[in-house]
Amino acid sequence: xxxxxxxxxxxxxxxxxxxxxxxxxxxxxxxxxxxxxxxxxxxxxxxxxxxxxxxxxxxxxxxxxxxxxxxxxxxxxxxxxxxxxxxxxxxxxxxxxxxxxxxxxxxxxxxxxxxxxxxxxxxxxxx
Amino acid sequence: xxxxxxxxxxxxxxxxxxxxxxxxxxxxxxxxxxxxxxxxxxxxxxxxxxxxxxxxxxxxxxxxxxxxxxxxxxxxxxxxxxxxxxxxxxxxxxxxxxxxxxxxxxxxxxxxxxxxxxxxxxx
Numbered sequence: 231x232x233x234x235x236x237x238x239x240x241x242x243x244x245x246x247x248x249x250x251x252x253x254x255x256x257x258x259x260x261x262x263x264x265x266x267x268x269x270x271x272x273x274x275x276x277x278x279x280x281x282x283x284x285x286x287x288x289x290x291x292x293x294x295x296x297x298x299x300x301x302x303x304x305x306x307x308x309x310x311x312x313x314x315x316x317x318x319x320x321x322x323x324x325x326x327x328x329x330x331x332x333x334x335x336x337x338x339x340x341x342x343x344x345x346x347x348x349x350x351x352x353x354x355x356x357x
Numbered sequence: 358x359x360x361x362x363x364x365x366x367x368x369x370x371x372x373x374x375x376x377x378x379x380x381x382x383x384x385x386x387x388x389x390x391x392x393x394x395x396x397x398x399x400x401x402x403x404x405x406x407x408x409x410x411x412x413x414x415x416x417x418x419x420x421x422x423x424x425x426x427x428x429x430x431x432x433x434x435x436x437x438x439x440x441x442x443x444x445x446x447x448x449x450x451x452x453x454x455x456x457x458x459x460x461x462x463x464x465x466x467x468x469x470x471x472x473x474x475x476x477x478x479x480x
Contacts, residue, residue, distance in 0.1 A: 264439050271432065274401065275467045278425070278474035281416070285409045296406055304405070308398065315394055318387045325384070357402035 252339040260317040263310035270307030273300070308353055313346035379438060386435040390428070397428040413478055422479040429471040437464035 248254070273295060280291035294300050320338050323329045329338055400421040404412050416422050440460045444453055 265443055272467055275471040278471055281412050282474035282477035288409045
């Protein structure tokens, strides 16, 4: 294989040529939400550290987490958490070679999108 | 020339026999988080927005403290495994290794910091 030209070969058409589909969008959103949750997770750890350190430090960090910026990150993280959780359930189902038919996969996609919104709003109401 | 068939040369050199480990680790942690995350959302959500005294008293209770500690342990392990796949897909060469090491340090660092804080709050 050493003589194969690896540097300058044309790629088979992929992302740029396909129409976005529910299944592909929900798939990449799983990855985006999962990794973006790092920001919210680090803020929460910081908040715990501040609470363990003392009242003055806690007031500073708690002020950031309950500011408009903190609210935005926490609300976004809440949705991302529910979305990633439901999408993860979908993957656990798929791992058993179930639910992979196109119609079922589309339904699962809508269930993940809709379910994450409903659960997010429900959580905000309860908390 | 060696008198060996292609099959005979390949025998015993099969799969690495360890490829499923990462997949299985993700599956285990995701199943655990399926239980922990809802519990954490509602315990942490109840505490967030409270005063310093309310928050410290709340996490001195066993249930909220244990849920928070477990979520931080399993959550950051799950993140470490997940971000490794992300980096392996999009970054290559030395930068890939550097970033995987950096994210591993960050994950375990955040995990240790969170556990220290919760232990101090709880005791």
